[in-house]
Amino acid sequence: MNNTPTNNKFVLDWIEEMAAMTCPDQIVWIDGTNEQAEALRAEACATGEMIKLNQEKLPNCYLHRTAVNDVARVEGRTYICTPTKEEAGNINNWMDPAEMYAKLKKLYTGSMKGRTMYVIPYSMGVVGSDFAKYGIELTDSIYVVLNMLIMTRVGNNVLEALGDSADYIKGLHARADIDEENRYIVHFPQDNTIMSVNSGYGGNVLLGKKCFALRIASYLGRKEGWMAEHMLILGVKYPSGEKKYVTAAFPSACGKTNLAMLIPPKFLSEQGYEVECVGDDIAWLRVGEDGRLWAVNPENGFFGVAPGTNEKSNPNALHTCLRDTIFTNVVHNTADNTVWWEGLDNNPPQPGNAIDWKGNPWDCTKYDKKDKSTCGAHPNSRFTALAANCPCISPEFNSLKGVPVSAIVFGGRRAKTAPLVYQSYGWQHGSFVGSIMASETTAAAAGAVGVVRRDPMAMRPFVGYNMGDYWQHWLNMGHKIPNPPMIFHVNWFRTDDEGHFIWPGFGDNMRVLLWILARCEGKVDAVETAIGYVPKAEDIMIEGLEDITIDTIRELLTVDTQSWLEDVANIKEFYAQVGDHVPATMYEELAALEARLKA
């Protein structure tokens, strides 16, 4: 290779090896400049890979449609290839590394013939900061390049920071035939390597995101004494100007982006309360010199769920994606060359002016909420937008040391069991609360929607090693943080007998955040129950809420012993499935919970 922007032998040798296997016509280094990105956008529009949208209404915005069989992460085809199956554990798919390399080699061989291999040097975290980790993704997809330019920090400065070190994560992505039967998303944690083939969708192919920043990073974090978590990071600004930071782990499509950018209810905004967004999906957490836990968001943008995003639910997200954004699998409004999705507004583009996510004419009058096949936008359609464009982005977004965490919040979609909010007894019990998290499944992953499944710490699909060892790592971290955050659990999704959400959610979740932070400061009392501390109903502010009385709050806070005992039975099954590596401490916590429920 001539004229390479680095002389790093580890990088050059690896690229040469991958190119020898995949046989691209040419290799192009991505330098992070806008000129290069512009040329790639033009090329993608010329080939039909992207559609340039109305540049007055949506400057620098584009639309992309994936293959119909390629619309979400595929957990069944995601592998952790550690030398032994035990290291990957029972929750991950595993295959012997040698066997997997051999299988992949067949799929990659010649896969880039007639195509270009792009070399993307990127950083997770601010380049040069203590938190930053570097990666290089090789891909034959312009869509991936343009998404990575938004989602990560890309450019020659990454290569400069890497110097001649071998300490980077290798990622190889080839679209191949987008063949579902041969789709693989594979991690080799011991080799710092990620290999993805036969997909062109989000989390399967933007290798800095779930593959690196969670699966590989969680493995590194355990080895190096830090944590990589599926968490948003937000700052609450008080009228006094003081700021407190909260991280929250909810499973995919359960409200992280929404909570991270929330706008407080009017009566609180008027008093001067504000929320600032540091991150909406991933947090890397380290113990600071001051004995507190500090968080950074390693990403540079948001890959957010489009449906349901509107001026009322999440105005900040909506404003973030009005420019410099790539939309994936939403409706194309051909009347004015803009985009639309279910839940944006009540004015869907009319028949004749609407193309659905599959690229077919779409008739909004045939839309039936209960029949997903009538959707114009895919339920997991997304926007890729720059964090810097978010109206409420935190001034600490680019901070080198991150932000100090006061509270960690777990949560999921539970129609019945979990109350609106409860507080754990401390780090150990809080880790247990994380381990027993459960949620009804969503469209963010392929498979059935609405089935309750256990999703510990919202990390079930993202832990790069044995789940039991991951829980032990949580417990161990507790001993290393002299001043640990308090740990809570929330549920915005409790339903009434007709199946409607009882809690208004979205901006009104601020009311729960304020209770959480008041608990951290010891400023408010609570009621002790079998599962933890629950608020006194009068301590959740209901000012300005229509249809919500103190009795509604009481209902939202009830802990139903019978359904919790059923949950305990289900947790036992899940722990047995996780297997031998479940820490004894977790079983002790489970026994203690059961005893309290039966008392």
Ligand code: GTP
């Ligand atoms: P990933 O990007 O997949 O990790 O998802 P996420 O956790 O960031 O979820 P997001 O904020 O995009 O929300 C997903 C869905 O949950 C959207 O349809 C939202 O409208 C809905 N949602 C978010 N917050 C709330 C809430 O407080 N109440 C209710 N009822 N729905 C919510």
Ligand code: SPV
């Ligand atoms: C998630 O599924 O949690 C996402 C979207 O954030 S993806 O990047 O596809 O994983």
Ligand code: MN
């Ligand atoms: Mn996510």
